[in-house]
Amino acid sequence: MKREVLLLSRRCAIAAMGLGLLGLHATPAAAKAKLGEDGLYQMDWYLESFLDLSEDLAAATAKSKRFAVMWGLKGCPACKRMHEVHLMDPAVEAYIRDNFEVLHLNHVGARTVTDFDGRKLGEKALGEAYGIRFTPTIQFFPEQTTGLAALSGQAREVARMPGLLDPAAFLAMFRYVREKGYETAPFPDWLKKQV
Known part of the structure; x- marks a missing residue:
């Protein structure tokens, strides 16, 4: 008899939690990476x-966020690791989501992208114009477009993450851009001062 009461209580508790009646709130699950077509x-x-x-x-900029372009490639093992490990860390994912607008482009893609100077290029040609050689690569841009059209390629960027860094350095690179560390030091020097 006591066992039945305990089971009934558990069932009631589970049902009450599902309805939000116990005042307990589940922690939101981290966003899941989905593989696109x-x-x-x-x-x-x-x-x-x-x-x-x-x-x-x-x-x-209007949302008080920074703009980044992430380059990926179908079958890229480092891209998979970035999405299944780095971006599954709730702190990393929340920091990037809250502070950045991330545009994900295909290193060999054909979608037409309008560059800062008004030129329309396919993704692959745009990547070549910026000297993107491998994936993942993340480009970080200044807060304003002023003067970007007169520059070319990588000169438009305030920072670049060429390849996948370890999780701590990965998050630090986003902090470096958000905190404008690039105005005072190259990333490796800035990172040493953070430790």
Whole structure:
């Protein structure tokens, strides 16, 4: 008899939790990376874009966020690790989601992207123009588009993450950009001062 009461109590507690009656709130699950039809991993908070870099940067700045372009490739093991390990850390995912607008482009893709100077290029050609050689690569841009059209390629960036860093350095790179560490020191020097 006592066992039946205990089971009934557990069932009632589970039902009450599901209805929110016990005042207990489940911690929100971390966003899950989904594999898109193009073979790229996507997070539900990645930027939905008309692929106009100037517009995307201006919109990010209007939201008090920074703008970054992430380059991925179907079958890239480091891209998979970044999405299944680095971005599954709730602290890392929350920091990036809350402070950045991330546009995920395909290193060999054909979608047309409007660059800061108004040129329309396919993803692959845009990556070549910026000297993107491997994936993942993340480009970080300034807060304003002023003067970007006159620059070319990597000169438009305030920082670049070429390849996948270990999780701590990965998050630190995003902090470096958000805190404008690039104004005072190269990333490796800035990182040494943070320890």
